[in-house]
Amino acid sequence: MSVVQWLRMSPLVAMMAPTPVSGCPVTRPLEFKTISAIDPDIPASWQDKVFLTFDIDWASDAVLNHTLDLVEAAGVCSTWFITHPTPFLDRLLANEQVEVGLHPNLNHFFEVPNPKAATLEETLDSLHNLAPKARVVRSHSLVQSSRLSACFERMGFTHECNTFVPVSSGVSLKPWRQSHKPIQVPHGWEDDVAVTDHPQITPDAYLDQVARQQGLAVLDFHPIHVALNTEDLARYERARPAHQDWTALQDHRFEGYGTASWLTDLIRLTTKQPALTGSGGGR
Numbered sequence: 001m002s003v004v005q006w007l008r009m010s011p012l013v014a015m016m017a018p019t020p021v022s023g024c025p026v027t028r029p030l031e032f033k034t035i036s037a038i039d040p041d042i043p044a045s046w047q048d049k050v051f052l053t054f055d056i057d058w059a060s061d062a063v064l065n066h067t068l069d070l071v072e073a074a075g076v077c078s079t080w081f082i083t084h085p086t087p088f089l090d091r092l093l094a095n096e097q098v099e100v101g102l103h104p105n106l107n108h109f110f111e112v113p114n115p116k117a118a119t120l121e122e123t124l125d126s127l128h129n130l131a132p133k134a135r136v137v138r139s140h141s142l143v144q145s146s147r148l149s150a151c152f153e154r155m156g157f158t159h160e161c162n163t164f165v166p167v168s169s170g171v172s173l174k175p176w177r178q179s180h181k182p183i184q185v186p187h188g189w190e191d192d193v194a195v196t197d198h199p200q201i202t203p204d205a206y207l208d209q210v211a212r213q214q215g216l217a218v219l220d221f222h223p224i225h226v227a228l229n230t231e232d233l234a235r236y237e238r239a240r241p242a243h244q245d246w247t248a249l250q251d252h253r254f255e256g257y258g259t260a261s262w263l264t265d266l267i268r269l270t271t272k273q274p275a276l277t278g279s280g281g282g283r
């Protein structure tokens with residue numbers, strides 16, 4: 001079953017959707033943009049815009065294609081942070097609405113020193129070779145440090161996306177410049193954190209809050225959570241043996257209101273496109 005077929009078959013999505021927290025009207029549609037378009041000195045480059053980002057986290061090509069199918073069907077811009085060489089990168093790099101950034105795994109620097117492990121520069125260079133034009137970066141696990149930021153800047157990265165400030169904090173986000181660092185671009189929503197919030201903020205309420213604050217709307221999704229339509233991290237953990245097996249993964253996908261529902265609702269509400277999910281009206 002295609003993504004669109006599955007989404008159209010999801011009346012449960014509407015029935016199980018969380019109740020909106022706020023009905024404050026906002027001006028929409030808004031425009032989806034890519035991260036490198038953000039200039040802290042030009043608010044119009046990020047206010048009233050939405051920035052979809054995806055951390056691919058070594059997901060299978062079937063999982064990655066599933067999410068890109070969904071984004072392409074909506075015709076919106078997005079930024080993808082890559083982790084590994086895979087044929088899927090050819091499709092990603094050829095898409096003019098996609099910006100490709102790097103998602104290096106630096107966690108081994110926090111483990112017992114291994115003299116054979118790659119240095120920081122080697123780790124970054126090997127990933128950069130997959131997308132030499134990449135100018136945006138987000139570390140796996142959001143690893144950050146002043147030394148790392150300085151390294152990113154030396155390597156020519158213009159934007160770093162390693163700061164997460166959850167929308168539930170009420171903080172109004174904006175990008176900023178800092179010496180010896182790329183432009184810092186915080187995000188306020190992340191799928192694996194959002195599913196642990198009870199109640200979870202709705203896409204409507206999220207967009208309303210950011211609009212009221214005239215803030216920055218950067219959202220961080222993981223294609224595995226889109227594929228599973230994750231609503232609970234226990235589902236993701238249970239499905240681990242099936243993460244690389246698309247057919248087996250289908251048995252683990254949530255049929256209610258989960259991460260894929262949130263993403264498709266966000267796109268629909270932002271662009272005012274007809275409901276992809278069929279969950280439309282009333283939300």
Ligand SMILES: [Zn+2]
Pocket residue numbers: 055057103139140141
């Ligand atoms: Zn990651």
